[in-house]
Structures are given as C-alpha cells and as structure tokens.
Amino acid sequence: MESAGEERVSLTDASRRLILLELLVPTVLLAFGIYHGFVQTLYRAGIIRAESFLGIDYYQGLTLHGVINAIVFTTMFAVAFGNALVARFLGREPPVGAAWVSFALMTVGTLLAAFAMFTGRASILYTFYPPLVAHPTFYIGAALLVVGSWVAFFNWIPLYRSWRRENPGRKTPLAIVGIFATFVVWMMATLPLAYEVIVMLIPWSLGMVREINVLLARTLFWFFGHPLVYFWLLPAYVMYYVMLPRIAGGKLYSDFAGRLVFMLFIVFSAPVGVHHQFGDPGISVSWKWLQTLLTYGVALPSLITAFTLAASLEYAARQNGGTGLLRWWTRLPYWDRERWLFGYFFAGLFLFLFGGVTGLINASYSVNNLVHNTAWVPGHFHTTIAGPVFLAFIAMTLHLVSELTGKPVRLKSWNVAVPYLWLLGVALLSIGMSISGIDGEPRRTNLGLGYTNPGSELFVPQWASMARVVAAGGGIMLFAMVVYFAVLVSTLLSKRQREPGLGFPVAEAYHDEPAGFVANFRPWIVIGVLICAIAYAPVLYDVSRATFFGSPSYTPD
Amino acid sequence: MDRAEKLVLGMASALLVVFLSATVFAVARLDITLPTCFTEMEPFDEGEVIEHSEDWYEVHYLAAMWFFEPEELEVPAGATVDLYLTSDDVLHGFQILGTDVNLMAVPGTVNYKRVTFDEPGEYRIVCHEFCGIDHHWMAATITVAER
Numbered sequence: 001m002e003s004a005g006e007e008r009v010s011l012t013d014a015s016r017r018l019i020l021l022e023l024l025v026p027t028v029l030l031a032f033g034i035y036h037g038f039v040q041t042l043y044r045a046g047i048i049r050a051e052s053f054l055g056i057d058y059y060q061g062l063t064l065h066g067v068i069n070a071i072v073f074t075t076m077f078a079v080a081f082g083n084a085l086v087a088r089f090l091g092r093e094p095p096v097g098a099a100w101v102s103f104a105l106m107t108v109g110t111l112l113a114a115f116a117m118f119t120g121r122a123s124i125l126y127t128f129y130p131p132l133v134a135h136p137t138f139y140i141g142a143a144l145l146v147v148g149s150w151v152a153f154f155n156w157i158p159l160y161r162s163w164r165r166e167n168p169g170r171k172t173p174l175a176i177v178g179i180f181a182t183f184v185v186w187m188m189a190t191l192p193l194a195y196e197v198i199v200m201l202i203p204w205s206l207g208m209v210r211e212i213n214v215l216l217a218r219t220l221f222w223f224f225g226h227p228l229v230y231f232w233l234l235p236a237y238v239m240y241y242v243m244l245p246r247i248a249g250g251k252l253y254s255d256f257a258g259r260l261v262f263m264l265f266i267v268f269s270a271p272v273g274v275h276h277q278f279g280d281p282g283i284s285v286s287w288k289w290l291q292t293l294l295t296y297g298v299a300l301p302s303l304i305t306a307f308t309l310a311a312s313l314e315y316a317a318r319q320n321g322g323t324g325l326l327r328w329w330t331r332l333p334y335w336d337r338e339r340w341l342f343g344y345f346f347a348g349l350f351l352f353l354f355g356g357v358t359g360l361i362n363a364s365y366s367v368n369n370l371v372h373n374t375a376w377v378p379g380h381f382h383t384t385i386a387g388p389v390f391l392a393f394i395a396m397t398l399h400l401v402s403e404l405t406g407k408p409v410r411l412k413s414w415n416v417a418v419p420y421l422w423l424l425g426v427a428l429l430s431i432g433m434s435i436s437g438i439d440g441e442p443r444r445t446n447l448g449l450g451y452t453n454p455g456s457e458l459f460v461p462q463w464a465s466m467a468r469v470v471a472a473g474g475g476i477m478l479f480a481m482v483v484y485f486a487v488l489v490s491t492l493l494s495k496r497q498r499e500p501g502l503g504f505p506v507a508e509a510y511h512d513e514p515a516g517f518v519a520n521f522r523p524w525i526v527i528g529v530l531i532c533a534i535a536y537a538p539v540l541y542d543v544s545r546a547t548f549f550g551s552p553s554y555t556p557d
Numbered sequence: 558m559d560r561a562e563k564l565v566l567g568m569a570s571a572l573l574v575v576f577l578s579a580t581v582f583a584v585a586r587l588d589i590t591l592p593t594c595f596t597e598m599e600p601f602d603e604g605e606v607i608e609h610s611e612d613w614y615e616v617h618y619l620a621a622m623w624f625f626e627p628e629e630l631e632v633p634a635g636a637t638v639d640l641y642l643t644s645d646d647v648l649h650g651f652q653i654l655g656t657d658v659n660l661m662a663v664p665g666t667v668n669y670k671r672v673t674f675d676e677p678g679e680y681r682i683v684c685h686e687f688c689g690i691d692h693h694w695m696a697a698t699i700t701v702a703e704r
Contacts, residue, residue, distance in 0.1 A: 129686075132648075214648065214664050278591050279668075281668035283593070296577055299569075300570065303569035304562075307565040364579070366580060369589070369657045370657060442652070445687070445693045450693055450694060513558075545596055548665050549665050551664045556689040
C-alpha cells in the first residue's frame with residue numbers, strides 16, 4: 001500500500017481552520033443531541049412522567065436527538081474527514097474557496113433547521129414523514145446541508161482525476177477509495193431525498209401545493225434512508241481498514257478485500273430501502289422480497305470485513321508476542337494511553353457484531369414483522385450508528401483536533417476509558433430495548449405517561465422494568481460523553497507543543513495484490529444504478545397505482 | 558485472495574443463502590405473509606365491523622389522531638378476520654401485541670391482512686408510529702371470545 005507510516009503533511013491555515021470548524025461546530029451541537037438522548041431514556045422509564053421537561057417537549061427532543069446526531073454531526077464530520085483524507089493521501093488540498101462555500105451552506109442549513117426545531121416548529125422527528133408538516137425552514141435547512149456536502153465532494157473529484165493522471169499504474173490510496181465510495185453512496189442516496197424535499201415537501205410546506213402523496217414521500221425517504229446508514233458506516237470502515245491494523249501493531253490482512261468491500265457497498269447500499277416498509281400497503285410482496293435478497297447482498301461486504309479485520313488483528317497480536325488459537329486476543333493495546341484510538345475502534349467493532357446480526361434479522365422479510373417499529377429497532381441501530389460509527393467519528397474528531405492544533409491529547413488515562421464506558425452503556429440500552437421490542441414495546445413513544453406508568457390502564461409491567469435498564473445504559477453513555485468532552489476541551493485549551501499538521505497512522509498491507517477489477521469506480525457505479533432502477537421502478541409504479549388521493553398538511557398538535 | 562479468504566467468502570455466501578431459503582420457507586410452508594400492493598378498496602372514512610358468518614369477519618379499521626375505530630372489537634376464537642386499515646389524517650402504526658400483525662396505516666391507501674386468533678383473551682392494539690403530541694395514548698383492544 002502507498003505511503004504507509006505516520007507521515008505528516010502541513011496544511012495552509014485556511015484549510016486547517018476550515019477542517020477544525022467542520023469538526024467542532026457539529027460537536028458543539030452534539031452536546032444537545034446527547035442530552036436529549038439521555039432525557040428520552042428517563043421519559044421512557046417513567047422517571048420523568050410528563051409531556052415536556054425543561055421547556056422541551058418529548059417529541060421535540062427526539063427530533064433534535066435524531067437530526068443532530070444522525071444527520072448534522074455525521075454529514076459535517078464526513079466532509080471534514082474527506083477534506084483531511086484528500087489533503088493527506090492525494091497530497092492536494094481541496095481548493096479553499098469551494099470548501100468554504102460548502103461549509104457555509106452546511107452551517108446556514110443547520111442553523112435554519114435548528115431554528116425550526118428549537119422553537120417547536122418542526123417536532124416531526126428526523127424521518128419527517130408527511131402529512132405531518134414542519135416550518136419550511138426545516139426542509140430548506142436540510143436541503144442546504146445536503147447541497148453543502150455535494151459541493152465538498154465535487155471539490156475533490158478534479159483532485160482525484162489529476163492524481164490518477166499523474167500516477168498511472170499506481171493503486172489509488174485505499175483511504176481515497178473508501179471516502180469516495182462513501183460519497184458515491186451519498187449521491188445515490190440524496191438524489192431521491194432531493195426529489196422528496198425540494199420537489200414535494202418545500203412547495204407543500206409553503207402552501208404552494210395543497211396535497212402530497214404520503215406513500216411516495218415515505219418510499220423516497222427510505223430510498224435515501226438505508227444508503228444513509230452506509231454513508232455513516234463507510235468513514236468508520238476507512239479508519240478500520242487504513243488505520244486500525246497499524247495502531248494494533250500489524251498490517252492490513254488484505255488490501256484487495258478493502259477495495260472490493262467499498263465497491264460492493266456502491267452496488268448494494270441503495271436498492272434496499274423497502275425493507276423499512278415491509279408493513280406498508282401499496283408495495284407488492286415480490287418487490288419486498290427482492291429487496292430482502294439485495295439487503296442480504298449488502299451484508300456480504302460486512303462479513304468480508306469481519307474476517308479481514310479479525311485476521312489483521314490476529315497478525316498484529318502475534319507480532320506483539322501473542323500465541324495460541326485464541327489467547328492472542330490478550331495481546332492487543334486495549335488500554336494503551338498513547339494508542340488510544342485502538343479502544344475506540346475496538347469497542348465500536350464489538351458492538352457492530354451485534355449490530356450486524358440484528359440488522360440481518362430486520363432485513364429478513366417475515367421476521368421483520370415481529371420487530372418493525374418496536375424498541376428493537378433503536379436497540380439495533382444504537383449498536384451501529386451509536387456503536388462503530390459514533391465511536392470512530394468522535395475518536396477521529398479528537399485525533400484531527402490534536403493534529404491540526406499541534407496539541408497532544410490531554411487526560412489520557414480518562415480518554416482510554418471512554419470507549420469502554422460507552423460500550424457498557426450502549427450494551428445495557430440496546431439489550432433493554434431489544435427485549436422490550438420483542439415484547440412489542442413501540443419505539444419513538446413517550447412511554448412514561450401510560451405504558452410504563454403503574455397508575456395507567458395502558459401499563460405493561462415488563463416494559464417498565466426493561467425501561468429502567470435502558471435508562472441505566474443511557475446514564476452510563478452520558479457519563480462517558482462528559483468524560484469525552486472534558487478530554488476534548490482540555491486538549492483544545494492546552495498549549496501548542498508542536499507544529500500543526502495532518503497525519504494518520506497508516507497500515508501496510510500483508511497481502512498487497514494488484515487492484516485488478518476493483519481499480520475503477522465507473523463499472524461499479526453503473527451496476528449500482530442499474531440495480532437501483534430494477535429494484536425501485538416497480539415499487540414506484542405500485543405506489544402510484546395504490547394511492548387513491550393526496551393528503552393536506554397536519555401539525556403534530 | 559488467499560485460501561482463507563475464499564473459504565470465508567464461500568461460507569458467508571452460503572449463510573446468506575440459508576437465510577434466504579428460510580424466508581421462502583416461511584412464506585411457502587408456514588404461510589406467513591406481508592401486506593402486498595392492494596388496490597381493490599378505496600380508503601374509507603369510518604370504521605366498520607361486518608360479520609359475514611360466525612367464522613368470517615371483515616373489519617375496517619380507521620386510524621386517526623389519536624384513536625382507532627372500532628376502539629373495541631369482539632370476535633370468536635378461530636374465526637377468520639380480514640383486517641382493512643387506513644388513516645384519516647397522518648401516518649399511524651398498528652400492532653396487535655402477541656401476534657404477527659404489524660401494519661402501517663397510510664392515508665390515501667388501504668392496508669390488508671388476514672388473521673385468525675386461536676387463543677381467547679384480550680389483545681391490545683398499539684399505535685407505534687409517531688402521529689403527533691398524543692401519540693402515546695393511541696391504543697385499542699380486541700376481545701377474542703371462547704366458542
């Protein structure tokens with residue numbers, strides 16, 4: 001693999017400041033998102049038995065939690081990470097003008113949406129299903145955020161092209177393959193979203209159009225909503241493939257596997273969204289089943305990843321003196337304060353074992369019937385987005401802040417504990433939600449007033465006891481984040497100790513084969529778009545013939 | 558790719574084929590169905606219970622902010638119940654606890670599922686899709702009577 005090691009490049013101040021802002025603005029907002037996650041567990045357990053708490057309504061807080069954590073934080077982080085990877089691995093800084101335009105669009109969009117959410121004009125959750133309607137600034141803000149991320153990606157493409165021209169015969173750095181795959185998936189995801197938001201929702205929320213096709217909007221949302229999860233996951237995969245093996249003290253088992261995995265995600269990420277709609281009317285069972293098949297297809301690259309990463313860790317552990325069939329697991333730097341990234345990556349991967357298995361369950365056609373829209377679903381995705389994705393993103397935020405300011409990470413012995421505390425909290429939260437979910441407990445519901453209230457006729461005792469386990473998990477997660485923010489802030493406030501720059505731990509490959517048929521994006525994008533068309537054309541046709549009339553708008557109250 | 562990688566790729570693919578076969582088995586042998594594209598009935602604006610015979614009931618469930626109509630339903634154990642579901646306003650969820658009935662109520666369309674309650678007792682219907690500020694109170698019951 002190209003340029004292994006810890007080589008640092010220096011950046012112009014303009015790029016450096018931009019990347020820092022792109023990391024820190026969503027991190028500040030994240031504090032609100034995390035708070036509202038924790039408070040929700042208190043509502044659901046009946047510890048807060050009310051419609052609202054400290055001036056924020058339950059569903060308003062849930063909207064803030066979802067939009068900030070899952071949309072704003074992830075999108076801005078992916079752009080910042082991409083800017084950094086392009087500068088480091090292509091040796092070309094993204095042109096600063098367009099990069100700032102991208103940041104400005106994302107920030108203005110975020111502020112518009114935040115205005116609508118904080119003033120209670122958009123309490124319709126992060127899925128914003130019509131015919132519930134939000135203030136137009138919510139939709140316009142979301143659109144600007146997405147357009148800003150497109151600008152960033154378009155800013156990188158000419159740099160990639162010129163690198164390829166100047167380096168004929170060399171393999172594209174794996175980190176670049178990964179981040180470009182991330183944004184190709186993002187483009188495929190956000191085109192149907194753009195249609196839903198710009199063509200359908202914005203004119204309707206402004207009153208220019210009276211009625212909306214609810215099922216069509218919902219179908220377009222999930223056409224976006226499932227590839228969205230791979231947009232979250234792939235930057236974490238970049239870190240796992242490119243950086244984790246080196247931090248562990250070894251090599252990436254197979255460079256080719258990494259390239260193949262990223263290309264498979266381009267093919268299979270998008271045509272799978274209907275598995276969120278198995279309980280919907282208006283879509284034939286044949287197309288529902290076809291998307292089950294395709295969702296199993298998207299599991300394949302993650303199964304390859306499970307093997308490749310385990311093999312890479314085994315190689316590293318044996319380099320560190322590990323022996324035996326399984327005993328080598330003890331020879332990894334779990335608590336190494338200098339190699340603290342390892343713990344964040346490892347804890348995330350551990351959670352993702354469960355996230356992957358529960359995800360396959362969700363995709364499994366009739367089995368989905370038992371868990372659809374129950375607490376099982378957030379139980380699942382807190383082991384994916386709140387597991388590997390979140391831990392990798394906050395770890396990389398801290399790493400990049402330290403690199404770009406030249407300030408070494410502070411409070412190191414606290415910092416190594418963060419991922420394991422988080423792991424424990426998420427485990428309790430997800431186990432509690434999964435058990436109650438199988439019992440039928442609904443997700444996104446203020447349970448404390450009725451379902452977990454012994455004084456209510458809706459009371460369900462087993463949900464009430466599990467909700468307390470979930471709240472305990474939420475408390476531990478909050479504590480882990482307090483520690484994380486303490487580490488981040490004290491790092492920022494400390495003195496600069498070296499020249500600001502940009503470096504990553506980069507692993508060599510153990511098997512370094514030619515890229516072969518995974519050398520170019522184009523064929524994979526063509527196949528991906530074709531499969532999307534095959535999987536979605538009949539679904540959209542079904543939706544159009546099953547919908548008898550459109551819907552006017554309703555506010556949640 | 559080395560031998561271990563090829564082996565793992567083969568095993569992973571085989572595992573997925575097993576899972577896929579299980580979904581086919583569930584439909585073909587166990588008769589577990591999902592709602593399909595249903596176009597034969599226009600959306601209705603009130604709930605209704607039609608007793609075709611003592612073994613066959615047709616129930617039109619209307620979901621609205623924030624109730625189900627009919628709010629209480631009584632059917633005999635073992636009877637075939639054809640459930641039709643639509644919404645009068647926004648999206649709602651419709652899950653009958655302890656069964657595999659888990660549907661979305663979408664305005665402008667009708668959802669359909671056939672169900673048989675073999676065990677007598679009281680079944681609870683929970684709205685599990687966010688539908689506004691009183692979503693958490695939206696529930697209904699089905700009483701299954703012994704024959």
